[in-house]
Amino acid sequence: MANIKNLKAGLFQQNPTFIQVLGMCPTLATTTNAENALGMGLATLAVLILSNIVVSLIKKWVPKNIRIPIYIVVIASFVTMVDLLMHGYTYDLWKTLGLFIPLIVVNCIILGRAESFASKNSVLDSIYDALGMGLGFTGSLILLGSVRELLGNGTIFGLPIWGDAMKLYVMILPPGAFLVLGMLLAMFNSIGIHNRNKAKAGEKK
Amino acid sequence: MAPNINPFILFFASIFTSNILLANFLGMCSFISISKDITSSNGLGMAVTMVMTITTALNWIVYNKIIVPLGLEYLRYIIFIIVIAAVVQILEMLIDRLSPNLYMSLGIFLPLITVNCAILGVSLFMQLRYYTFIQSIFYGLGSGLGWWLAIMALAAIRKRVDKSPNVPAALKGPGVTLIIIGIMAMAFIGFSGMLNVQ
Numbered sequence: 001m002a003n004i005k006n007l008k009a010g011l012f013q014q015n016p017t018f019i020q021v022l023g024m025c026p027t028l029a030t031t032t033n034a035e036n037a038l039g040m041g042l043a044t045l046a047v048l049i050l051s052n053i054v055v056s057l058i059k060k061w062v063p064k065n066i067r068i069p070i071y072i073v074v075i076a077s078f079v080t081m082v083d084l085l086m087h088g089y090t091y092d093l094w095k096t097l098g099l100f101i102p103l104i105v106v107n108c109i110i111l112g113r114a115e116s117f118a119s120k121n122s123v124l125d126s127i128y129d130a131l132g133m134g135l136g137f138t139g140s141l142i143l144l145g146s147v148r149e150l151l152g153n154g155t156i157f158g159l160p161i162w163g164d165a166m167k168l169y170v171m172i173l174p175p176g177a178f179l180v181l182g183m184l185l186a187m188f189n190s191i192g193i194h195n196r197n198k199a200k201a202g203e204k205k
Numbered sequence: 206m207a208p209n210i211n212p213f214i215l216f217f218a219s220i221f222t223s224n225i226l227l228a229n230f231l232g233m234c235s236f237i238s239i240s241k242d243i244t245s246s247n248g249l250g251m252a253v254t255m256v257m258t259i260t261t262a263l264n265w266i267v268y269n270k271i272i273v274p275l276g277l278e279y280l281r282y283i284i285f286i287i288v289i290a291a292v293v294q295i296l297e298m299l300i301d302r303l304s305p306n307l308y309m310s311l312g313i314f315l316p317l318i319t320v321n322c323a324i325l326g327v328s329l330f331m332q333l334r335y336y337t338f339i340q341s342i343f344y345g346l347g348s349g350l351g352w353w354l355a356i357m358a359l360a361a362i363r364k365r366v367d368k369s370p371n372v373p374a375a376l377k378g379p380g381v382t383l384i385i386i387g388i389m390a391m392a393f394i395g396f397s398g399m400l401n402v403q
Binding site: 021022023024025028029068069072073076077079080083084099102103105106107108111170173174175176177178179181182183185186187189190193 | 236238283326387391
């Protein structure tokens with residue numbers, strides 16, 4: 001049960017993008033369409049799971065005052081592996097994501113989970129936590145990527161939805177990323193506020 | 206291999222037309238969370254500018270004089286981040302020794318900087334685009350100043366917006382901040398086309 005709870009926390013209540021607002025650089029930069037968003041999300045998920053496992057395994061031997069450099073080196077090693085694998089097997093995606101694959105090293109979500117979860121919990125719990133957080137991140141990226149692709153290009157995952165009827169090119173440019181993410185955040189916040197008000201009204205009865 | 210760009214043009218381009226924050230989305234996390242407060246933004250901007258200039262220069266030397274001759278290109282991410290972490294650590298100790306006042310205003314932000322993606326991003330861009338040593342220094346300095354400019358502008362705008370009673374409840378906090386940044390990014394897009402630097 002605790003595992004399911006960890007998994008769900010990452011997906012919803014603690015969603016890294018919409019609730020914690022972490023890992024903004026790849027979120028904004030790689031979501032020009034849904035496919036890139038999916039690729040970025042999965043690459044981050046892989047690094048997150050592997051680094052959480054290792055950090056959790058070595059937690060007994062890591063001296064407290066140099067733990068951050070150690071975690072970063074662990075993460076950087078896995079990022080190098082993912083980078084080489086993507087270069088080998090998914091060359092086109094590797095080329096479009098470009099700089100943002102090496103930048104997974106400094107993604108605050110990964111270091112944040114290593115520091116606040118994996119360094120204190122068992123390996124199994126850490127895997128579930130990484131899965132939840134990673135899938136939550138991937139889901140948010142796909143949502144953002146789909147909205148931007150739909151508004152900017154009229155397609156989702158390359159499938160035409162309304163074709164050329166409406167194309168707001170700005171949504172694919174940098175400002176569009178900020179505007180769409182801002183509006184999505186507002187939407188999730190208003191759902192949260194609505195639910196809390198409902199819960200309060202329920203208590204009064 | 207090195208692109209033929211005047212370092213001064215590169216310097217201005219990295220402040221305005223290809224601002225590291227608004228055009229490349231690097232360093233967003235601390236940009237959003239620290240910009241609540243103008244004094245902290247100023248301290249962080251200063252620290253980022255300093256660290257970025259030093260690490261870009263150092264990473265250029267490390268990459269071209271150590272990594273390439275030894276054929277260790279596949280280790281570059283790990284080496285770059287270690288150089289950055291070491292510089293930040295040494296800088297923190299030095300500032301603490303030399304100027305306690307500066308340490309109070311700047312030192313607390315230094316640990317945050319190791320994981321600021323703008324710093325690693327600039328080093329990676331420097332390497333990807335084959336800049337020369339002089340170009341790298343100007344690029345690092347310019348990107349740092351551009352980051353500083355952007356965070357100061359955002360902090361000043363947020364100071365007013367956060368107090369405004371007209372912001373809808375759901376948009377408060379990160380939501381409205383992102384929309385402000387979006388509008389700022391549009392303004393900075395206005396600069397593009399004036400200089401083109403890749």
